[in-house]
Amino acid sequence: MGSKFPFYKICIVGDFGVGKTTLLHQYLERRFCQSVTSTIGSNFFVKRIKIPDVENLITLQIWDLAGQHRFKWVRQQFYKGAKGIVYVFDLTRKKTFDNLPNWKNEIENIIQNFSSILVGNKTDLIDNKKDYIEKVDSENLKQYLGACDYFEASAKSGSNVEDFFFKLITNMYKLFK
Numbered sequence: 001m002g003s004k005f006p007f008y009k010i011c012i013v014g015d016f017g018v019g020k021t022t023l024l025h026q027y028l029e030r031r032f033c034q035s036v037t038s039t040i041g042s043n044f045f046v047k048r049i050k051i052p053d054v055e056n057l058i059t060l061q062i063w064d065l066a067g068q069h070r071f072k073w074v075r076q077q078f079y080k081g082a083k084g085i086v087y088v089f090d091l092t093r094k095k096t097f098d099n100l101p102n103w104k105n106e107i108e109n110i111i112q113n114f115s116s117i118l119v120g121n122k123t124d125l126i127d128n129k130k131d132y133i134e135k136v137d138s139e140n141l142k143q144y145l146g147a148c149d150y151f152e153a154s155a156k157s158g159s160n161v162e163d164f165f166f167k168l169i170t171n172m173y174k175l176f177k
């Protein structure tokens, strides 16, 4: 049975340098931090948010997990209990898109019952005329990951950052309230 005071753990994952820490700074503080250092192991943040038709605030515990391969063993212990996953790739580096199925495997080795969202970050660096990731490819990856939606965002301009978190949170609430 759900609690009157919903609490959800979310993990933000994706390859080294895709912008996980920067997206979180933008979400939590509404600003772009130019010089965040590479995450070592993990950090977590807490945020309370209101969603329509839900009386009490929802508490989010958001874990920022280091993207480098050498932290794989550290990351695994942090997936336990997560009900939301943000899969992030860098729109300017196709390799980070192609690698997300490996992240899905890593996570699903530990947890099975969660909601997720796919995010292509760094739209501010993309020239629209030569869109790097085709719509059909992002749609296929979204389906493969089992993600509830796909957003293109920018941790620099802030574009779509609140929106993708909001979508994930409302989806989590629907599934796990």
Ligand code: GTP
Pocket (backbone or CB within 6 Å): 014, 015, 016, 017, 018, 019, 020, 021, 022, 023, 033, 034, 035, 036, 037, 038, 039, 040, 065, 066, 067, 068, 121, 122, 123, 124, 125, 153, 154, 155, 156, 157
């Ligand atoms: P790890 O913690 O090492 O896994 O990396 P990360 O995914 O947390 O990436 P991080 O947030 O450290 O960002 C990597 C670099 O990309 C930094 O120099 C950021 O300033 C830059 N960056 C992140 N998001 C954006 C964005 O939306 N636009 C631009 N132009 N740069 C960005």
